[in-house]
Amino acid sequence: MNLFLEFWLWISDPAQWSGGAGIPTRLGQHVLYSAQALALATLIGVPVGLVTGHTGRGGFLTASIANFARALPTIGVLMLVVIAVGIGVAPVMVALVALAVPPILVNTYEGVRGVDPQLKDAAQGMGMRGHEVLLKLELPVALPLILLGMRTAAIQVVSTATIAAYVGIGGLGRFIVDGQARREFDMVVGGSLLVVALAVLVTLMFYLLRRFLVAPGLRQAAAK
Template sequence: MNLFLDGIAWILDPANWSGPGSIPQRLWEHVSITALVLVIASAIALPVGAVIGHTGRGREPAVRVSGGLRALPTLGVLTLFGIWLGIGLAAPIIALVILAIPPLLAGAYAGFESVDRRTIDAARAVGMLESQIVGKVELPLGMPIVVGGIRSATLQIIATATLAAYVANEGLGRFIFEGLKTRDFPQMLGGSILVIILALVIDGLFAVIQRLVVPAGVRASRTRELRSRPTRSRAVVGQPIIEGNQK
């Protein structure tokens, strides 16, 4: 408990909020790395996932590739690219992109596959083109699941981006590695708490976004279903209960 309070005290210390290597600087670096990795991974995974979900082809290879990428140890991949590319942000960015692709890919094709096939057939029946079906039917209806995949990937990136300080002087992970070297445990705990707070804040924002992207018609239908449900269970149909002995 005392160590936890020491970590909080380290965060609240005004000396850690100004100058080079301050909390705002490290926080901005961490968010910048996360945003850059998310943009790169999304540009790769989301179009592929959309094509798979729309056409229904290539799902099994995509699942196998996603599973294989999930099994890769991030620290090992980071070390491998660090030896190859040297000190800098290139190695952690590549490692984090590899980590972020599986949830993005899974969220994309799951979101498109979640759309009722009868809805898509109806869209084709009225003469909509395939591009219109993707943009006006599948994408809006599957967007909550797609955003869920982006949400999952973002949280994984935020948590794992602390390893960027392993080969680069960037991000909140720098507090953890510096504290480990100098045995400054309040600094280590303070850096960990900052990563947790950042992850919770971003998760809350994505939770709001995930609610907002639900189409208005879907929200209305859900509301009607909830209102139409009986508040009490129906009475059991059967023989009436008669008190006393029946002759």
């Protein structure tokens, strides 16, 4: 049977749109886990990247830690945390945050470090202090790269949040795991395509954020 026909037959079944195992519930759980993980990763990665990029201190250590975190297998981190603290939301958050921090941290650091030194000299010549240079000059100029890092992290988190199903938590991954267990491959296809659609929506959301938050001149410079 055609892949898209299987998906259409599954998603058009009214039974898939109600109850605790329905698409709205699973989608809401998936979005919630992903948003929480991205928010935590942003709260960690952006401030650290801003400070290290502004001061120029700790850059090598920052990059090394980020690269190390990138090399960690997400499912392996998840299982280790499950063994340590048990099944629940915490293991999922730890694994997803570890996945999301590196691109946000590195892009923030590189964005701030890449600001033209002449611009910083001019800002200081106008009487701006260190934190004012950071917040009023370096942060706005670095914003396109920061948003790129957040977008990369968000897509990775949305795609990987399916692992929540392996430790008994909900989300769109339940359709994939349960479908495999029951040999209901229309459910597997449906769950997989819903995750893909959500990742596309996240990409569009960050495109809109970039349009609204980044000055046109900076958008053109970042596109070159």
